[in-house]
Amino acid sequence: MDLITPSFGLIFWQLVFFLLLVIVLGKFAWKPILASLAEREQSIEDAIELAKKTRAEMAQLKADNDKAKAEAIIERDAILKQARQTAEKMIATAKNEAAQEAKAEIEKARKSFRDEQAAAVAKLKGETAKIAIEIAEKVLRRELADKAAQETLVSEWLKDAKLN
Template identity: 50%
Template sequence: MDLIIPSSGLIFWQLLGFLALLFILIKFAWKPMLAALEERESGIENALKAAELARNEMANLKSENEKLLQEARLERDNILKKAQEASVKMIEEAKNEAAKVAAEQIENAKAVIETEKKAALAEVKNQVAILTIEVTEKLLRKNLADEKAQRALVDEFVKEVQLN
């Protein structure tokens, strides 16, 4: 039974050793351990706060980036719209300018054609007049070979002149 129930002296000395050990631990080891635990706890708490701040800052940056991206998209759309409008305007102006130039060229061509037509008609009239004069001259030489025919022609011209 000695093994199951210790003697009172043993209990006393064990209690005295435990209390001495407890006193020494409280005096020298407990405070540094508590300080280390508090320091670790505050470090973890600071790390959690820093992580929360970083998370909030990341959320703010993400929303700000989304806002900037949206603004950039709007600006891009505006620039593309303006570029397309400018392109359409330039094409329209080029078409109008080409139409004006074509109209001017057509008018110039019509004027040149009209001028050439008049010149050709004048040339034809001149040729007809020359041919008429030559034919008339040949006919008159043949018809007016005798003096009697010449007098008859002069009389006829005189009558026509008096009528006019």
């Protein structure tokens, strides 16, 4: 059983070496290890904080983007509505102008027709009067060749004419 139970000297020296190891490690190794652990912990906390800030910024950017998108859609709809209204006004104005021009052209054509008709009627009246006078001259020359025929013709005209 000597192998299983250690002697007092072995335990003493093991305890001395262990304490010496703890002192040396505490003096030289634990401070850098704890410092690197603290630094690592701080960098992890900074990374987590940065991730939270980035997530919040991304959410804000997404909200701003959605808001800008909604505003752009509203503005686009307003521009399209205004463009439709402007196009409708332009079409209505063009139709009115075309109708007015057509009325003016029709009235101009009617006036021109009336003027030409009046000129033709006047010319026709003049020609008719000229022909009537020529015929009357010829008839009167032939019928009024003697004095008795003239008197008979005048008396017939007087009978036909109604005196008021």
